[in-house]
Amino acid sequence: MKNTTDGCKKPTLSHSSPLVLKDIRKTYGEIVAVDRVNLELREGEFLTFLGPSGSGKTTTLAMVAGLQNPSSGSIYLNGEPLDPLPPYRRNIGMVFQHYALFPHMTVAGNVAFPLEMRKLPRSEVRKRVDEALELVGLPEMAKRFPAELSGGQQQRVALARAIVFKPPLLLMDEPLGALDRKLREQMQLEITRLHRELKTSILYVTHDQEEALVMSDRIAVFNKGLIEQIGSAHELYEKPMTKFVAGFLGDSNFFGATVREVRGDCCLLDSQNGPLRASNTSRLKAGDKAVVAVRPERISFFANGHNGVAHNTLKGRVTDIIYLGQSSKYVLKMPDGTEIRALQQAQTEGGHKIALGDEVSVMWHETQANALAEKQRD
Amino acid sequence: MHMSLSGGTGIWWRWGRLLMCGLAVVYVIAPLIIVVILSFSSAPFLTFPPPGLSLQWYESLFGNPVWYGSLLTSIKILVPTAILATAIGTAAAFGMSRSEFRGKSIIAGLIMSPIIVPVIITAVGMFGAFRSLGLFGTLAGLIAAHTVLTVPFVFATVSGALSVIDQRLEGAAATLGATPWVSFRRVTLPLILPGILSGLLFAVVISFDELVVSMFISTPAVRPITVQMWSNVRGAVDPTIAAVASILLLFCLSALVAQFMIDRGGDRRVDR
Numbered sequence: 001m002k003n004t005t006d007g008c009k010k011p012t013l014s015h016s017s018p019l020v021l022k023d024i025r026k027t028y029g030e031i032v033a034v035d036r037v038n039l040e041l042r043e044g045e046f047l048t049f050l051g052p053s054g055s056g057k058t059t060t061l062a063m064v065a066g067l068q069n070p071s072s073g074s075i076y077l078n079g080e081p082l083d084p085l086p087p088y089r090r091n092i093g094m095v096f097q098h099y100a101l102f103p104h105m106t107v108a109g110n111v112a113f114p115l116e117m118r119k120l121p122r123s124e125v126r127k128r129v130d131e132a133l134e135l136v137g138l139p140e141m142a143k144r145f146p147a148e149l150s151g152g153q154q155q156r157v158a159l160a161r162a163i164v165f166k167p168p169l170l171l172m173d174e175p176l177g178a179l180d181r182k183l184r185e186q187m188q189l190e191i192t193r194l195h196r197e198l199k200t201s202i203l204y205v206t207h208d209q210e211e212a213l214v215m216s217d218r219i220a221v222f223n224k225g226l227i228e229q230i231g232s233a234h235e236l237y238e239k240p241m242t243k244f245v246a247g248f249l250g251d252s253n254f255f256g257a258t259v260r261e262v263r264g265d266c267c268l269l270d271s272q273n274g275p276l277r278a279s280n281t282s283r284l285k286a287g288d289k290a291v292v293a294v295r296p297e298r299i300s301f302f303a304n305g306h307n308g309v310a311h312n313t314l315k316g317r318v319t320d321i322i323y324l325g326q327s328s329k330y331v332l333k334m335p336d337g338t339e340i341r342a343l344q345q346a347q348t349e350g351g352h353k354i355a356l357g358d359e360v361s362v363m364w365h366e367t368q369a370n371a372l373a374e375k376q377r378d
Numbered sequence: 379m380h381m382s383l384s385g386g387t388g389i390w391w392r393w394g395r396l397l398m399c400g401l402a403v404v405y406v407i408a409p410l411i412i413v414v415i416l417s418f419s420s421a422p423f424l425t426f427p428p429p430g431l432s433l434q435w436y437e438s439l440f441g442n443p444v445w446y447g448s449l450l451t452s453i454k455i456l457v458p459t460a461i462l463a464t465a466i467g468t469a470a471a472f473g474m475s476r477s478e479f480r481g482k483s484i485i486a487g488l489i490m491s492p493i494i495v496p497v498i499i500t501a502v503g504m505f506g507a508f509r510s511l512g513l514f515g516t517l518a519g520l521i522a523a524h525t526v527l528t529v530p531f532v533f534a535t536v537s538g539a540l541s542v543i544d545q546r547l548e549g550a551a552a553t554l555g556a557t558p559w560v561s562f563r564r565v566t567l568p569l570i571l572p573g574i575l576s577g578l579l580f581a582v583v584i585s586f587d588e589l590v591v592s593m594f595i596s597t598p599a600v601r602p603i604t605v606q607m608w609s610n611v612r613g614a615v616d617p618t619i620a621a622v623a624s625i626l627l628l629f630c631l632s633a634l635v636a637q638f639m640i641d642r643g644g645d646r647r648v649d650r
Binding site: 065066067086087088089090091092093094096098100101102103113114115118161162165171244 | 462544546547549551552553555556557560561564565568569613
């Protein structure tokens, strides 16, 4: 399809071209699990499917693995259609949420399994198993059974088993979901390190946005069976294209508004809270219904009085202050009843302290707000 | 205060429990012990306690072609029965656990029906059917009948084993390059093997022990040991029957021990 030439030019055969999903759809009777997913994975990329449970991300992954068949659409790996291939001919590594280690085989037996399926000679199998266990930091556990390992160790074994046959693509389905927070953060770094060392393309499924931000080159945000937006963490955070993305990745304040005028990349809007200006992220036209999204940390307070600007300026009463250490979160109530959340770094305002019940004025810069199309899917 | 009180009742409870369990065990196994003792009796009829000890009834058992012939017939029935029932029961359990269709529970009920329907009804049904099919009084007929009676046990134990193992293991095996057959052989089969072996043991013991259906469909020419025992009791009772019973008992005890070993073997990997 595209980008076999751009990006990193590794001449390795298995890395020659990306995974492509074309109009993938999966229905169970009346229920639409995956509506229409289009996607192109880049060479050596770490791409995360992020979304709430039931948004279709795991089903999409299962279709790439071949564990489920799409109702319609096609999947291509290295330019070849994957659909006619059963899972055992796809040569794609997969790590499952609950490890799915074979309980009756030792750690070495588990890791050797895919190599035995490929009929590699014994000496080669042993060498590769040792390498893989070394890579995940479990060289001394080879003779143990999975039940004798901790959750974190089991996940490392599952990882070793999925990479030992050097698949060009690695799928990971919420692999850290069953681990506690500390272990999860440690494993995130290890998986990132492995990705750098192996240069394999990775599709990673999670519902944890922090995990997605830490690990991914790009993130595909899933919602109700569709990819809402795909891009780098920075793009998704700074330029969310839909209200769902603006609300799911980080926090946003939303203001309903109508576009009055478009000026270059910026648009002027009318809202109940007065005139607003924002980046015209959704390419709106005059008269369109819109939602303006503003991040809490992009909202600043200014001392009562006038800042000389008529737009993006709101007055409200402080109804809640949540101390967060490095910063504080303020909840303001506007005259029309809507609430705004604003985040302020500690010790920014020189001496002036905002207290509960204060009447305050807030503002934000027009480039820090995104005007999004008011489209709501059900 | 509380401790001493509960300690006091604890001792009473412990002795009471031991006594009750002891009585129950004696009640259950006393007939077995008596049979074993009788089989070594020197008297020519079944009296207890025996006046002296001898091995004559074991000699009679292995010296009399009627007895060892029927013992051989029983073995000729139980070996193919156990193999057939294990294969059919395992295949049925695997098929049922890996597919979803209308009327699945009805099919499962039908497979289990031979142990729910009173045996005498099955026996009468087979009696009628086998006569018209030409299976009456044949080894093949007895094997077929015993297979029907033992498949439910294999089906139940293997279904139980399958319900415990994680189905995602087969998915994992597939992504690692295992064809469905290899995945079954290398992953599923080893995990359900204890269940299959339990079912096999059930099949062996039940076939060996089966009387009612065998009585209906066997003839003096092809007569399993249980039917032979039954007709012996009704004629001239001699302690040979006690010797036969002791051998049956020994056989079942071995099966129990084997079952115990299978369970021990399975536990090591599954839970910890």
